Amino acid sequence: MSVPRRLLAVARPSIPRALSTPRPAARAPQASLLFARHQSNQAATRKLHHSAQRRAQVAAAAVEPEPEPVYDSTNPALSFPCLDKVESRSASLSRRTAASGPEPSYTTGRHLNFYSRKPILLDWGGILPEFNIAYETWGHLDANKSNAILLHTGLSASSHAHSTETNPKPGWWEKFIGPGKPLDTDKYFVICTNVIGGCYGSTGPSSVDPANGEQYATRFPILTMEDMVRAQLRLLDHLGIAKLYASVGSSMGGMQSLAAGVLSPERIGRIVSISGCARSHPYSIAMRHTQRQVLMMDPNWNRGFYYGGIPPHGGMKLAREIATVTYRSGPEWEQRFGRRRADPSRPPALCPDFLIETYLDHAGEKWCLEYDPNSLLYVSKAMDLFDLGQEHRNRINKVRQENSGKLQAYWEGRVPAYDANSDICSLTLPDKPYEEKEQSADEDTVGVEAASHEVPADLVAGLKPLANTPALVLGVASDILFPAWQQREIANTLKRTGNKNVTHIELGEEKSLFGHDTFLLDLEHVGGSVKSFLG
Template sequence: MSVPRRLLGIARNARPASVPCCAPKPRQLSIISARQQSNQATRRIHQQTPRKAQHAAAVQEVEIESTNPALSFPCLDAHESRSASLSKRSLAGPEPSYTSGHTLNFHSRQPILLDWGGILPEFNIAYEAWGSLNQDKSNAILLHTGLSASSHAHSTETNTKPGWWEKFIGPGRPLDTDKYFVICTNVVGGCYGSTGPSSIDPANGERYATRFPILTMEDMVRAQFRLLDHLSIQKLYASVGSSMGGMQSLASGTLFPERVGRIVSISGCARSHPYSIAMRHTQRQVLMMDPNWARGFYYDGVPPHGGMKLAREIATVTYRSGPEWEMRFGRRRADPSRPPALCPDFLIETYLDHAGEKWCLEYDPNSLLYVSKAMDLFDLGQEHRERINKVRKSNSGKLQAYLDGSAIETDTSSDVCSLTLPDQPYEEKEQPADFDAKAVEADGSAPPADLVAGLKPLANTPALVMGVASDILFPAWQQREIANTLKRTGNKNVTHIELGEDKSLFGHDTFLLDLENVGGAVKSFLG
């Protein structure tokens, strides 16, 4: 009988019970290296040995332990435990709605053509409103949200939970409900009541999942203006937004300049830049690599909560700033009395872990993919807009065919879903000899002519543009670029405010937290 595999851990200095006939003679041992001796000892283990030798080796194996104990991984235990509980829940039916409370709803039965050729046969917009619309309907403010926010910006009678901009909305507040009628929507593509990937496709009665079409910021804005049409609001007093909402606010003014009285864009941009695209790409990748994502068709099973948790942790790193975290956490560990661990150990790690765990089941993973991709595609430059307009024109026949009840022809040769990876990966190239670093205007002092042309529709629209020096996701130079570009269009009413680190250390999330500086500027601008 051969020795079991578990005995391969026998100590190197264990003496074999018998020496095979092929073993070297004693005088030869002096010239054999230690490695050869070890290899030979290992080979002997697999040979037949007397039962007594096997017993002795087994006893020796029991007595010898690893030099160090195995680490514990409570973070992985928690992940596996949640997966197990979600697996039991999935047996009872689809996962529950992500909608966080009662909203008003606008349902459009008219189809909408999206920028990249997709069609939504009908769609729903979840929205909430505060204040009263005046007689001539001239006091409406459209408030745009960030990526993951719902329409619940402020508490209502039917949903008393505090909203994400609770302190900014109300009588005497920056968005003064004694003066204005404030409307906030959940964007198309979201999961808090508006039509998105988790919604039912009326064509087949199944969830869209990743059959949902690619979106743009402009698609979301067009859907919002369908709501304004429904409310008979011809012109907004103001379009206000922060982060992704700041992008939408600019988009609303360029798409409908005659319907927007003034623009507020806080911590936004006129075009997404490589760093923010890279960070959102990373979030999407860790989510899509979660086996439970199942290419988007997870609604009747276990949702990809692990991928969502990691995606949120990456996002949270970009939302706050280094100076703030230095003050809040420093290099402190959660429990200095314990040895270091590979699971969350430093206070900053436990903070990120908690933020990811808390959020991973509050937002639809597919919505994160689609809405974040729409942010990446955002570019108000003239060249990009002309390209998209050509695509829309070429796809206009699809919308007409749908309205006529005809079959929609799909040109598979130009199918936008036929993306393939390049044969040759990108390689670093040497910097050209004539490269002029000064020509790359990262400070926004000289906006490109293409962007000036793209923002020309806003030449007569008063605008407030705010940035935060500690913001790493939408760095302050991007808000300077917006302001300078608007001035280049001939706009004489541009207010640009940049909060230095002496006023705010909260990074990108400053717009959620700084009632005095952000709120004060908004209130002053709106009048």
């Protein structure tokens, strides 16, 4: 290996002539001997010194090489305005005073309130010692209170389905409610509630627990669709309504509409279920699981105890973007956005760049502080747990029976509502992860065909209470969250129970490209079908 010139210069330094030792003059023998010894000692000392110096210089050269010149990067670093926006929001929220808190109020204007002082036992053993239901009404209740329609909401909707005198803001079903509309207020008294577990005035995780004066957060008990319906039936009792003219709902509301009929068939005159299902299926469960995971992974979520601090707005934004993908359809987006970019004159970016990306980003931004994150977790989980099959209903009824004594004891004040040793608040993940099992192509094909054409006997048994209830079941072919086959399953199952008054309508893509959100947008086909069915 060649030695660098600089290193050679260090190893063999030149000594200036002026510093070299002069030749000594002739001396006496003894003096010469002493002088020779002196010179020899000096030479040895110089040799040792120079050797140590050379070793130190060589070592220094080896350990600390001459620094390489610094150049600019070949490419500039990308900018990330989408992340800047999230960080800026966090900084803004952290500057708010502790008195006001960063949490929004989650209200949509003035509404009515029903407050129940009577505790309610929930399906999985939890207890709400008291609860509030926010609701709004349109039209007038007739003298015998027989014209009431209970309108059930989707996951994130409030009770504000239509504008009122005290809250003129347009509601989420504004065009569907009113004189001459599908829910005709000249004929019907329409009631819409915010579900328990929600955050628009009804009791939910952001509400104060009367037991300790603190917000429930994730001390709030697990809910089911049936729990939400039981709370609504309490409201009907309060209003003196013994039987509904109709139970109407879309999406999650379509699930609740069926649940109301199964729980209290004697109180439901007819059922409308739009873009719903009789039991949650794996795809929709998977999508809601993903939304919950991105929310719970936000460090600001703090296992649900973020009230008074910075809410997990970043996780909420991502959760809403995922949800929006499932709410709308590919065909609509192809027509609406295509592959167009927001600004083709600029180079591509990792932040929202295509029009579809900017649309999703806007949807997440608009919603991330408008809904309580914990409510999203609890209400979406209730959707996952939904199953009107008889086997599931038997299991839940058994759990309720086992916990019935706890409710009575709590009502009498004999035991605390919370049991630290209860297993309803614990979860043990399996030691062995899921493993895919091999299945032959023939078995797989048979399974798919059976699922497509056969109605499960378990579901027929579960929907048997609806055998005499007129029902409208409406689906949309472009819906990917609640595919049209799930509405066909409802209709076929109802028919198998012996129900002779089942109206099933499926809107093809030639009629609606709006996917799951069709129920919010299609006044002609969805609204027209509802109006015709209600009469």
